[in-house]
Amino acid sequence: MQIVESKAKSKHGTPTVLSLFTCGMGMDLGFEKAGFEIVYTNDIAKFACETIRANRPKILCDEGDIIEIPTNEILKKIGLRDNKIDVIIGGPPCQSFSTAGMRNGFSDKRGIALLEFIRIVKETRPKIFIFENVAGLKSMPKKHVSFYERLKQKKKKLSKEQQYGSLFEEILERFESIEGYKVDWDILNAADFGVAQKRKRLILIGSRKFSPTKTLEEIKNNAVFADPKIANKVGKRKWKNLRQALKGLEDKEKECTRFPKWGKYLKHVPPGGCWVDLPKSMQKKAMGGAADTTDPLRKGKQGGRRGFFRRLSWDEPSPTLVTSPTQMGTCLCHPNENRPLTVKEYARLQDFPDNWNFVGSTHQKYRMIGEAIPVKLAEAIASVTYDHLRR
Structure with a gap:
């Protein structure tokens, strides 16, 4: 040969x-x-x-x-x-x-x-x-x-x-x-x-x-x-934030998945917040056993789990994008709207070109983007x- x-x-x-x-x-x-x-x-x-x-x-x-x-x-x-x-x-x-x-x-x-x-x-x-x-x-x-x-x-x-x-x-x-x-x-x-x-x-x-x-x-x-x-102090520029990254993005379709039933609690979370910002009366309902501070193994740890019911902030970088924005523990909710980040927003935050054509279902598109470097x-x-x- x-x-x-x-x-x-x-x-x-x-x-x-x-x-x-x-x-x-x-x-x-x-x-x-x-x-x-x-x-x-x-x-x-x-x-x-x-x-x-x-x-x-x-x-x-x-x-x-x-x-x-x-x-x-x-x-x-x-x-x-x-x-x-x-x-x-x-x-x-x-x-x-x-x-x-x-x-x-x-x-x-x-x-x-x-x-x-x-x-x-x-x-x-x-x-x-x-x-x-x-x-x-x-x-x-x-x-x-x-x-x-x-x-x-x-x-x-x-x-x-x-x-x-x-x-x-x-x-x-x-x-x-x-x-x-x-x-x-x-x-x-x-x-x-x-x-x-x-x-x-x-x-x-x-x-x-x-x-x-x-x-x-x-x-x-x-x-x-x-x-x-x-x-x-180190002579460098500040991290780019969400507002800067998504500026000018054309996204008429707003292709995204939907939050499950627990998504109803997100309207009570402010930009940059998570489950700890929910009214106290809602926290246990939203989190179930994960918010139980009477458990001795969880004592002093109720401030953790910051990915639960998380709403992004315009003024900070996004947390790590995962293969789905609608998982309760790694929630990626839009700063102002009660929805997850769209496929195009996901792609922009990973610095893919805006015209990059992801083929597949919405879930498959999220997965490809979330797994990428x-x-x-x-x-x-x-x-x-x-x-x-x-x-």
């Missing part, structure tokens, strides 16, 4: 990117903006692949489970030999490691997805790979023990698998075992890079060419925004990566 050089590589001389677990293309758009050429995308979800094809019809989209796609088949499709790919990006799902009552870990299909990411890195030998995931991955235990169980077992020593951070420790070991790569990681807040959203992501970089530690340091040093409490954060990572590749 004859494998020819990628047309994109030979014609434009641009660095190539192989994208895994692509979803709505948030990471990909950031890399495109920084000057990279996306030569391959993959996702198991039909609606994600239809979205990729609708917006980037010339980019190869391989629909299916990456577990069933051999590496040599990927290389054949894109016309590249191994060692010729510049960057691999992706955020494989890791939920399987922290499922209550069980520990399927790497034997679970979602855990195997991480191993497949590592498999493709090993077999294609890119100059750089970038793995991204939720910041909470850093502290996840391999074996889930609920908060209340931990309190009850305070004096009992937890097993290594039950300790916070045990999952990421193993993931890091697996990445560090890839021969020829230096690996480092950090937690980046999208708000520091001009995204109107307090969204922290774990970014892990592996490189054959240069120090990933210096790359991460340079990315952080390039951040020009900061928490308003310290922005002036914000485009501006991806661009910040990609820009430094591009500079280092060119040195």
Whole structure:
């Protein structure tokens, strides 16, 4: 079989990117903006692949489970030999490691997805790979023990698998075992890079060419925004707020889901508020047992759970967008209207272009956007990566 050089590589001389677990293309758009050429995308979800094809019809989209796609088949499709790919990006799902009552870990299909990411890195030998995931991955235990169980077992020593951070420790070991790569990681807040959203992501970089530690340091040093409490002191601009982000957005359709019956309480919550701002007479009805302060395990903790019945503020960045704005514990209600954020508002807060065509049901659109890395954060990572590749 004859494998020819990628047309994109030979014609434009641009660095190539192989994208895994692509979803709505948030990471990909950031890399495109920084000057990279996306030569391959993959996702198991039909609606994600239809979205990729609708917006980037010339980019190869391989629909299916990456577990069933051999590496040599990927290389054949894109016309590249191994060692010729510049960057691999992706955020494989890791939920399987922290499922209550069980520990399927790497034997679970979602855990195997991480191993497949590592498999493709090993077999294609890119100059750089970038793995991204939720910041909470850093502290996840391999074996889930609920908060209340931990309190009850305070004096009992937890097993290594039950300790916070045990999952990421193993993931890091697996990445560090890839021969020829230096690996480092950090937690980046999208708000520091001009995204109107307090969204922290774990970014892990592996490189054959240069120090990933210096790359991460340079990315952080390039951040020009900061928490308003310290922005002036550190000579940076204040975080962008919701009002600034949604200014001028044309959204005639206002496509969104509806809140369940509990949404009736939201009309009593002020902008920037949550369940603690409900009249006292309503709090227990709205929250049920979660507001029970007589429970000794909840004593002094009634001010928590700030995601419940949450209404956003115009004057602050949005909290982290999740895969649905209508979950009671991670509620994302519009500042003035008694509705969740629309699909277009969601997309704007993740810095997708206003004309980006998300294909699928409303729930599927929320999921694609909520799972994405914000485009501006991806661009910040990609820009430094591009500079280092060119040195």
